[in-house]
Amino acid sequence: MLQRFLRIIVNSKTFDRFIIGAILASCIIVTLDTWNGIEDHNPLIVFIDKMLIFVFVIEVLIKIGSEGRHPRRYFKNSWNVFDFVITVICVLSFFPTFAFFRMLRVLRIFRLFSTVPKIQLWVGALLRSLPAISYVFMLLIIILFTYGAMGVYFFSDNDPFHFGTLPNALLSLFRVITFSNWTDIMYHNIYGASAYPEPVYSMNISGIEPRLPQAMGLPAAIYFISFVLLCVFIILNMFTGIVLSAIQETKLELEEESIKKSVEKIIGDKEEIRNNLPRITPDDFELLSGQLTVIQNKLLQFKTLMLEKERENQIIEYDRK
Numbered sequence: 001m002l003q004r005f006l007r008i009i010v011n012s013k014t015f016d017r018f019i020i021g022a023i024l025a026s027c028i029i030v031t032l033d034t035w036n037g038i039e040d041h042n043p044l045i046v047f048i049d050k051m052l053i054f055v056f057v058i059e060v061l062i063k064i065g066s067e068g069r070h071p072r073r074y075f076k077n078s079w080n081v082f083d084f085v086i087t088v089i090c091v092l093s094f095f096p097t098f099a100f101f102r103m104l105r106v107l108r109i110f111r112l113f114s115t116v117p118k119i120q121l122w123v124g125a126l127l128r129s130l131p132a133i134s135y136v137f138m139l140l141i142i143i144l145f146t147y148g149a150m151g152v153y154f155f156s157d158n159d160p161f162h163f164g165t166l167p168n169a170l171l172s173l174f175r176v177i178t179f180s181n182w183t184d185i186m187y188h189n190i191y192g193a194s195a196y197p198e199p200v201y202s203m204n205i206s207g208i209e210p211r212l213p214q215a216m217g218l219p220a221a222i223y224f225i226s227f228v229l230l231c232v233f234i235i236l237n238m239f240t241g242i243v244l245s246a247i248q249e250t251k252l253e254l255e256e257e258s259i260k261k262s263v264e265k266i267i268g269d270k271e272e273i274r275n276n277l278p279r280i281t282p283d284d285f286e287l288l289s290g291q292l293t294v295i296q297n298k299l300l301q302f303k304t305l306m307l308e309k310e311r312e313n314q315i316i317e318y319d320r321k
Contacts (some may be wrong), residue, residue: 003011003067006063008192009062010063020115020116021054022052023109023115028185029049030108033045053091054109056083057091059083059087060087071154079113083111086108086110090229094319121247123159124250125159125244125247126243129245129246130192133243133244136235136242143171144174145170147227148166148170150170151172151173154223155189156211157211157212158193158212158214158216159185160211161189162185172185173227176227177228179232185224186220186224189217189223190220190221192213193214
């Protein structure tokens, strides 16, 4: 009975909202603790902070208790382990021996990751997309290195500040990617240092002067425009596509977990059913469990087919546009 009661509490939306409120309140307390002139109210802040940590400890105990005689199930969920570690750090921060943990209190805000499902979706998608993003990042590094070497070869005499060395060229190309006044660099090399001096030369900020001012014209325009099109409109779109694909896969996994939890509620705890319904023999119970498992698999297959069908419809609509 106690396990069922605790499970009802854990699955309650009111409980989730209360924990979210406690997390936000804890973040406010950490912020107030850093303000100057708040020393007069420091005892009150410490008391509220301890009460909020007590709430987090009770939350962990309730979730572990909801697993009944199998408390290890709580630690099978990576988000639960994340919450548990942060809660332990918060508790230890009040002991003088572990005073250095107080600076880690800012990690409490990350508990929203495990509390808000939408944030879980985005974080899970980001982690899932990291392997694919790493390859795109390697491609971006290769393109930057290639264009950087070309920039040093073509523009070092006219623009030594931005393309005098390979590191400066890479930093300048990163500035081009961010669109931070990148047209000044482009026009400086298209029209030459004499006709269109870049601000670092006209204001004599760097102390570096062009060695041989010359207008590169069309080659410089092709160089910068091709780099922007390749890096910004192609590579960055590849990043976006990878993340969106990972979001769909993560959403599918979350839907499967939701169905599994729903079926687990139907199956319940075997020992509890056996105790409450002694007439049911072990063979009957195993038969019932097998039937429910078949239903679970059918539900998962149906959900997977529906999501794949929805994805195919989205692709068809995108191709039509």
